[in-house]
Amino acid sequence: MISLDTTRADRVGIYGAERDITPRLDALADEALLFRRARTPVGNTLLAHASLFTGLTPRAHGAIPLGDGARLPDSARTIAEDLREAGWQTAAFTTHVTWLTPKFGFDQGFEHFDVTRDPASDVLARARAWLDARDPERPYFLFVHLFDVHSDRNTGRPYRAPEASRGLFTDRQPGVARDWESEHVKGTLFLEAVNAGRFELREGERDELLAQYDEGLHGLDNDVGGFLEELRREQPNELWTVVLSDHGEQFQEHGGLLHHSLYEEVLHVPMMFLPPSSEVPAWELPRWLDAPVTLMDVRPTLLALFGLDADRTSYGRDLLPWLEQREPPPRAQALPLAWGDRGMILGDLKLLRSPDEPWELYDLAADPAEQHDLAQEPGMQERIAQLVAQLDALTQGHAELEALLRGADDGGVQLSSEDLEFLSEMGYLQR
Numbered sequence: 273m274i275s276l277d278t279t280r281a282d283r284v285g286i287y288g289a290e291r292d293i294t295p296r297l298d299a300l301a302d303e304a305l306l307f308r309r310a311r312t313p314v315g316n317t318l319l320a321h322a323s324l325f326t327g328l329t330p331r332a333h334g335a336i337p338l339g340d341g342a343r344l345p346d347s348a349r350t351i352a353e354d355l356r357e358a359g360w361q362t363a364a365f366t367t368h369v370t371w372l373t374p375k376f377g378f379d380q381g382f383e384h385f386d387v388t389r390d391p392a393s394d395v396l397a398r399a400r401a402w403l404d405a406r407d408p409e410r411p412y413f414l415f416v417h418l419f420d421v422h423s424d425r426n427t428g429r430p431y432r433a434p435e436a437s438r439g440l441f442t443d444r445q446p447g448v449a450r451d452w453e454s455e456h457v458k459g460t461l462f463l464e465a466v467n468a469g470r471f472e473l474r475e476g477e478r479d480e481l482l483a484q485y486d487e488g489l490h491g492l493d494n495d496v497g498g499f500l501e502e503l504r505r506e507q508p509n510e511l512w513t514v515v516l517s518d519h520g521e522q523f524q525e526h527g528g529l530l531h532h533s534l535y536e537e538v539l540h541v542p543m544m545f546l547p548p549s550s551e552v553p554a555w556e557l558p559r560w561l562d563a564p565v566t567l568m569d570v571r572p573t574l575l576a577l578f579g580l581d582a583d584r585t586s587y588g589r590d591l592l593p594w595l596e597q598r599e600p601p602p603r604a605q606a607l608p609l610a611w612g613d614r615g616m617i618l619g620d621l622k623l624l625r626s627p628d629e630p631w632e633l634y635d636l637a638a639d640p641a642e643q644h645d646l647a648q649e650p651g652m653q654e655r656i657a658q659l660v661a662q663l664d665a666l667t668q669g670h671a672e673l674e675a676l677l678r679g680a681d682d683g684g685v686q687l688s689s690e691d692l693e694f695l696s697e698m699g700y701l702q703r
């Protein structure tokens with residue numbers, strides 16, 4: 273399973289990107305089960321990955337990234353624990369040095385856990401070495417988290433890219449690109465400063481930032497594509513691969529940069545399952561599922577796929593009946609946003625609110641860019657009240673599950689000054 277942190281769906285070629293940003297993933301997608309409307313519940317790396325691993329909403333798994341912090345409770349079951357108990361070899365290579373760490377409970381179920389700030393090429397090389405050293409007779413679960421697309425800290429241009437991808441899309445308009453080495457506010461700090469109103473983007477600069485981001489994704493596509501192509505060639509018979517992202521990124525579609533909002537540019541993520549290459553003909557690939565799904569559906573689906581009857585406490589659903597074409601696509605399931613306090617997606621309806629703002633309501637079928645707030649229309653208050661009541665009931669249930677999981681262990685995490693500095697550089701702390 274590979275998580276491409278901060279990759280928004282619509283920058284991936286097969287999801288409709290107008291530039292040739294991800295040629296290698298697009299080629300792999302010819303052999304994939306693809307999820308057209310996959311979503312994360314929240315634009316936060318810790319919460320999204322905890323939901324991915326457990327199948328629980330953020331309110332239910334109860335991890336908290338900031339403030340006093342809270343780790344993923346030991347009593348929450350992760351896909352790594354499920355597989356390790358079934359005798360699989362398990363390894364994780366992650367690149368968020370505060371959150372995707374043992375301190376926050378992310379090593380649960382992993383025999384080998386490696387966390388660094390390294391670029392994809394280095395991380396994948398170490399994952400490769402682990403694969404080469406494993407016991408070839410036993411199944412394995414490898415999780416790789418790559419941070420390359422995420423904005424850079426404060427070292428130069430906001431989005432980095434390997435040398436070979438630089439200049440593919442940037443620097444097309446004279447006078448727009450900055451000399452990032454000489455700017456006094458750089459990287460993520462610059463993006464934060466724009467969000468805070470301390471800087472204004474120049475004419476054309478929003479497109480330049482998006483082009484930088486696209487170049488980073490192009491570089492990541494090259495690394496990941498090469499890694500997966502080789503693995504699928506070597507292990508044609510039993511290797512399943514999942515490629516997805518934890519959240520997207522905003523480029524002022526709704527005013528902001530980074531990924532703190534709950535609009536579709538943040539919530540809509542790419543997600544694909546690649547069956548073993550020898551089985552591709554039987555799966556009738558590529559095949560798209562149009563029904564809405566979430567990261568929480570991954571764990572129950574993998575458990576079903578591998579015939580494991582582990583504890584399946586999960587808000588996510590087993591999508592295997594659809595994958596195997598035994599049943600029609602799954603029906604839409606309510607997706608509570610953030611901790612269940614910020615809104616909900618129900619089919620095509622999306623209810624959301626930004627901090628200290630009133631509720632907004634969108635019809636995603638008619639208005640996928642979320643430009644027309646139905647909450648402004650007369651007579652909508654009753655509909656919104658109904659949706660809020662439904663969301664409150666869901667959230668209440670998820671809060672009860674969290675209390676159960678948490679039990680006596682309050683799971684508090686002491687953030688060190690290095691953690692705070694790192695999170696601050698990444699744009700997660702307001703200053």
Ligand SMILES: [Zn+2]
Nearest residue numbers: 277278317518
């Ligand atoms: Zn992330």
